[in-house]
Amino acid sequence: MDRNIIKIHELYKKYGSQTVVENLCLNIKEGEVFGLLGPNGAGKSTTIRMILGFSEPSSGSITVGGYSSTSQALKVKELVGYLPEEVGFYNNLTGYENLMYTARLNRIPVQEAEERVNNLLQKVNLTDEATKKAGAYSRGMKQRLGLADVLVKNPRVIILDEPTLGLDPKGMKELLGLISDLSKNEGLTVLFSSHHLHQVQHICDRVGLFVDGKLIACDDIQSLSDGLFTKSAIVIEAKINTPASSTLKNNKYSAIIDKIGKIKDVTDIKINDGLFTIECSIDVTADVAKAIVENNYDLTYLNKKEYGLDDIYHKYFEGGE
Amino acid sequence: MAEELKRRKAVPFFNRMFWGKNKDTINPFWVIVNKEIADHIRSWRFVVLITIIALTCFGSMYTAITSIGEALKSGKADDVFIFLKVFTVSDGTLPSYFIFISFLGPLLGIGLGFDVINSEQNRGTLTRVLAQPIPRDYLINAKFLAALIVISVLFLVLSLLVIGAGLIAIGIPPTPEEFIRIFLFTIAAIIYVAFWLNLSIVFSIRFQQPATSALSGIASWLFFTIFYSMIVNVVFNIFIPEGKKLSIAGEQLKLAIQRVAPNQLFSDITTSFLSPSVRSLGPLTMQQMQGAIPGHLPVDQSFTLVWSQIVGLVALSTLCFIVSYVLFMKKEIK
Known part of the structure; x- marks a missing residue:
């Protein structure tokens, strides 16, 4: 059994002379949560639309569960639930009716559909609002209803395009919690795009970084971080004051620079008005602190920075520009 | 596969369709x-449209019934078809029923069709529906069919209501021939409105803003009903020296050009169906008129007279549908 449920091979999409997606090769394993990460206009949504067969690739192939997105789009749509970036519902129908409509479009028998819709509404916490018109829903409620709508057909893969856009922190947390639960408890494969780094960091098994139509990195967050910052994985920031009694006037930090520089594994030291930025390959915070104190300097601030997705993102995009 | 065939055989075609x-x-x-x-029936738009149409129908029927006695005194050949007069007669204050239908029908078609696709797109429901495992043309076909069903039911009901009211008012039942003529007129009206429906669906796919698409629909309707024949007349007048008249061939050419407009086709069809004494829709020479006995045409002859107009109207309607179909299938869904 092939573990890769989505296989994208040498995918290109061109609009006229503009290349929106360039030589994309990507495999997504069954049951994983995959985050497509990149700035606006990087080609994330275009890729997602091609996976669903909404637009034709210029060249290359996409298969979902063994079906081609171009020639067997109907089969793909049976497997894939898709939540568009700007999800919309029929405002004159209630949330329940909207879901029932989707269920009937998927040829689900009425009784089974009613049962499933009620279950899903409960799961996304909308049971009380089920009889309200969808037009009266808030953005967060719409997004949760959208998630329920995606799940009505019992998909194997769900694809979410910027699912957290425009949600408040509480709504965002709820939605991401739901997505994470679904993947863990029901073995669903989740692919979602975002330019919001922190969310991706928390719930994604793997992320792919998209810049200008190119996938420039694709791995889990730890490996991405390791790959980028091999020499200096950890940065220590220390604010040092020279004691008032100090006799050193010029180059007052030279002694401490010398001391810290001698610590093993320190790769670089930068100083900006008493704020030391020390890059090192392993954690030497304790040694740095000791050196400062032993040399009679005042340590007013000490902070150990580990690289998160933010830094990875910035580092990559700086490199990409 | 064999099982699938067996199942297909077991379920009759009609059931399989549904x-x-x-x-x-x-x-x-x-x-x-x-x-x-x-959605159509529950929408305010439909309520407004149906109210306008029902009111005008009531008004024109009222004038028809009050002036029908006057019309009968003239003693023409059409007097055999008293009941058809309910649809055609007017005392001059309000246009007759069939003129109202040819005038307001397009509005109904445009009203039901101008936002079928773009509103779905603007609401963000289009991607959601198309992400379901249904062929894309289901959506456009179903939307067209739904509007057509609504229009058909509405017009059939209106015609039957007018027949019923006429029956009560003048006390003479329609003959079978009259009934068939009214029925044919109703079908023609449905095809005519279907043309405008298709045209407005084309606009709804082409234009993202419903307002733009509604305006384009109304503009083309006004163009054909008011300006088209005017423009044709102006152009022909330029080529004819003052004081002279067009030759027969010239008249025929002018009429042919005017028949490009769907409303001209529809008015030819209604004239032929509702006025059995009309035996030609083009110019006639004196020689052709000589020796003609005033009388009326049987239904099949009236039908033959406007057959090309009917084909033309269906063709125009189909053409618009094909354009909308192709546009929709090629549309980039965003």
Whole structure:
């Protein structure tokens, strides 16, 4: 059994002379949560639309569960639930009716559909609002209803395009919690795009970084971080004051620079008005602190920075520009 | 495969069309038709349109019934068809029923069609529906069919209501021939409105803003009803020296050009169906008129007279539908 449920091979999409997606090769394993990460206009949504067969690739192939997105789009749509970036519902129908409509479009028998819709509404916490018109829903409620709508057909893969856009922190947390639960408890494969780094960091098994139509990195967050910052994985920031009694006037930090520089594994030291930025390959915070104190300097601030997705993102995009 | 064939044979065609793989599920196509019809009927827009049409029908029928006695005194050949007068007669204050239909029908078609696709797109429901496992043309076909069903039911009901009211008012039942003529007129009206419906669906796919698409629909309607024949007249007048008249061939050419307009086609069809004494829709020479006995045409002859107009109207309607179909299938869904 092939573990890769989505296989994208040498995918290109061109609009006229503009290349929106360039030589994309990507495999997504069954049951994983995959985050497509990149700035606006990087080609994330275009890729997602091609996976669903909404637009034709210029060249290359996409298969979902063994079906081609171009020639067997109907089969793909049976497997894939898709939540568009700007999800919309029929405002004159209630949330329940909207879901029932989707269920009937998927040829689900009425009784089974009613049962499933009620279950899903409960799961996304909308049971009380089920009889309200969808037009009266808030953005967060719409997004949760959208998630329920995606799940009505019992998909194997769900694809979410910027699912957290425009949600408040509480709504965002709820939605991401739901997505994470679904993947863990029901073995669903989740692919979602975002330019919001922190969310991706928390719930994604793997992320792919998209810049200008190119996938420039694709791995889990730890490996991405390791790959980028091999020499200096950890940065220590220390604010040092020279004691008032100090006799050193010029180059007052030279002694401490010398001391810290001698610590093993320190790769670089930068100083900006008493704020030391020390890059090192392993954690030497304790040694740095000791050196400062032993040399009679005042340590007013000490902070150990580990690289998160933010830094990875910035580092990559700086490199990409 | 064999099982599939066996199942297909077991379920009659009609059921297969309506139901899905088993009896519990309806074919998604009819699910969409169902929903669209419900949307139309529940919408305020439909209530407004139906009120306008019902009011005008009532008004024109009232004038027809009050002036029908006057019309009968003239003693023409059409007097055999008293009942058809309910549809055609007017005392001059209000236009007759069939003129109202040819005038307001397009408005109904445009009203039901101008936002079928772009509103779905603007609401963000289009991607959601198309992400379901249904062929893309289901949506456009179902939307067209739903609007057509609504229009058909409306016009049939209106015609039957006018017949019923006429029956009570003048006390003479329609002859079978009259009934057939009224029925044919109703069908023609449905085809005519279907043309405008298709045209406005084309606009609804082409233009993202519903307002733009509604305006384009109304503009083309006004162009054909008011300006088109005017422009044709102006152009012909330029080529004719003052004081002279067009030759027969010239007249025929002018009429042919005017018949490009769907409203001209429809008015030819209604004239032929509702006025049995009309035996030609083009110019006639004196030689052709000589020796003609005033009388009326049988239904099949009236039908033959406007056959090309009917074909023309259906063709125009189909053409618009094909354009909308192709546009929709090629549309980039965003």
